[in-house]
Amino acid sequence: MNNKEKLENAIKNCWDDNESNEFNIDNPVVRLHEPTFNADEIIAFTNQMLTTRVTMGEKVKEFEKKYCNKYSYGHGVSNNSGSSANLLMLSVLTSKLTKDNLKKGDEIILPALTWSTTVWPVIQMGLVPVYVDCDLNTFNMDSNKIEDAISEKTRAIFSVPIYGNPCEMDDILSICKKHNLMLIEDCCESMGAKFKDKYVGSFGRIASFSFYYSHHITTLEGGICVTNDHDLAEMMRIVRAHGWVRQVENREKWTNLYKDFDPKFLFVNDGYNLRITEPQAAMGLLQIDKIDGFIKSRQNNAKKYFAELESLSDFFSFQITTKNAENTHFGFPMILKNDDFFTRNEICEFLNKNGIETRPIIAGNLARQPANDLFEHRVSGKLNNSDHIMDNGFSVGVHQSLSGDAINYVTGKIKEFISLRVK
Numbered sequence: 001m002n003n004k005e006k007l008e009n010a011i012k013n014c015w016d017d018n019e020s021n022e023f024n025i026d027n028p029v030v031r032l033h034e035p036t037f038n039a040d041e042i043i044a045f046t047n048q049m050l051t052t053r054v055t056m057g058e059k060v061k062e063f064e065k066k067y068c069n070k071y072s073y074g075h076g077v078s079n080n081s082g083s084s085a086n087l088l089m090l091s092v093l094t095s096k097l098t099k100d101n102l103k104k105g106d107e108i109i110l111p112a113l114t115w116s117t118t119v120w121p122v123i124q125m126g127l128v129p130v131y132v133d134c135d136l137n138t139f140n141m142d143s144n145k146i147e148d149a150i151s152e153k154t155r156a157i158f159s160v161p162i163y164g165n166p167c168e169m170d171d172i173l174s175i176c177k178k179h180n181l182m183l184i185e186d187c188c189e190s191m192g193a194k195f196k197d198k199y200v201g202s203f204g205r206i207a208s209f210s211f212y213y214s215h216h217i218t219t220l221e222g223g224i225c226v227t228n229d230h231d232l233a234e235m236m237r238i239v240r241a242h243g244w245v246r247q248v249e250n251r252e253k254w255t256n257l258y259k260d261f262d263p264k265f266l267f268v269n270d271g272y273n274l275r276i277t278e279p280q281a282a283m284g285l286l287q288i289d290k291i292d293g294f295i296k297s298r299q300n301n302a303k304k305y306f307a308e309l310e311s312l313s314d315f316f317s318f319q320i321t322t323k324n325a326e327n328t329h330f331g332f333p334m335i336l337k338n339d340d341f342f343t344r345n346e347i348c349e350f351l352n353k354n355g356i357e358t359r360p361i362i363a364g365n366l367a368r369q370p371a372n373d374l375f376e377h378r379v380s381g382k383l384n385n386s387d388h389i390m391d392n393g394f395s396v397g398v399h400q401s402l403s404g405d406a407i408n409y410v411t412g413k414i415k416e417f418i419s420l421r422v423k
């Protein structure tokens with residue numbers, strides 16, 4: 001056996017030595033998430049380290065290509081998180097080098113119920129977020145409320161499919177068309193989800209995804225922006241790496257414009273360092289092969305939860321998948337309808353005591369978070385549904401490794417709690 005084989009075997013053995021995360025009724029633990037990677041990815045990561053080619057290069061390009069091929073996206077520009085992907089999109093869309101660029105003070109319509117870093121990059125680019133309430137069934141921004149939010153300053157809609165559930169894209173696209181608005185998609189929770197057989201991320205000018213540890217697949221931290229616009233993709237390659245032209249596909253376009261500069265050290269825009277690394281891309285390449293299986297498991301798990309909990313609809317409402325859409329279930333959310341018998345915190349405490357992890361629904365109503373007071377923003381209408389979900393919602397894990405026994409345990413504990421509280 002050569003050293004490489006010995007190393008790979010050692011990694012496999014160490015992985016097998018890990019404490020099992022299989023559900024055990026004698027010591028029940030049901031986490032919100034379990035890793036999507038195993039010894040295969042650790043070996044790929046380690047082997048990439050051993051090549052010493054670690055900073056962004058050919059593996060990253062291969063990873064971007066494979067992700068785009070899988071979902072028929074035109075161009076992919078990966079980076080170091082879903083938050084960075086949002087920052088990169090907004091940064092490029094506001095660049096003076098981008099055609100029809102967004103300008104300081106322009107308003108961007110987005111859902112109040114979302115994650116913080118949907119909103120912060122909007123603010124960071126000098127744009128003004130306009131919060132719209134969500135629909136209580138789908139949890140997505142209510143498309144019937146979008147037109148009321150439009151002002152003379154509105155330039156774009158930032159749509160966010162929440163918890164794997166696609167937005168009503170026909171409505172959103174027709175509003176964009178009618179009012180000449182750009183569509184930007186934050187798909188960080190919704191990899192592989194479809195509306196009318198078209199994948200989320202392919203409806204707008206540009207879209208983001210996250211490969212954070214608890215998402216559908218992971219590169220530990222990581223994200224990607226996708227677009228069919230080659231110029232935007234090239235701009236993202238520039239902004240991702242220092243404002244530098246080094247990693248664009250068509251470097252001559254820029255070096256011919258600025259012949260007096262060293263072509264390797266030409267900066268044409270402001271920028272960041274948002275790069276992902278080669279070992280992460282090496283593990284990501286393996287993860288892409290596993291996405292379909294992971295998504296199937298999440299969908300089957302959500303079905304099992306529904307089947308077991310449907311009878312509790314006097315107490316809870318559940319996320320309803322958008323019509324003509326396929327949901328890829330980021331978590332299993334439940335909203336307590338009222339606190340006549342118990343509160344959200346009481347049931348969560350009971351579940352937590354019994355080894356079942358719970359969490360709030362994303363960041364709740366972002367317009368209520370203290371950070372929001374520091375910045376210019378606008379609220380369109382009332383945000384009652386987002387408040388209701390923030391105050392009464394929680395979710396449990398629906399991840400790829402959840403067993404039928406674990407789901408039965410969770411649903412059994414929910415029913416037990418109700419029988420204790422409702423006489």
Ligand SMILES: Cc1ncc(COP(=O)(O)O)c(C=O)c1O
Nearest residue numbers: 081082083115118188189210212
């Ligand atoms: C809607 C949404 N946008 C952006 C992000 C940020 O992704 P990341 O955690 O990879 O930075 C998340 C994270 O879960 C998210 O849910």
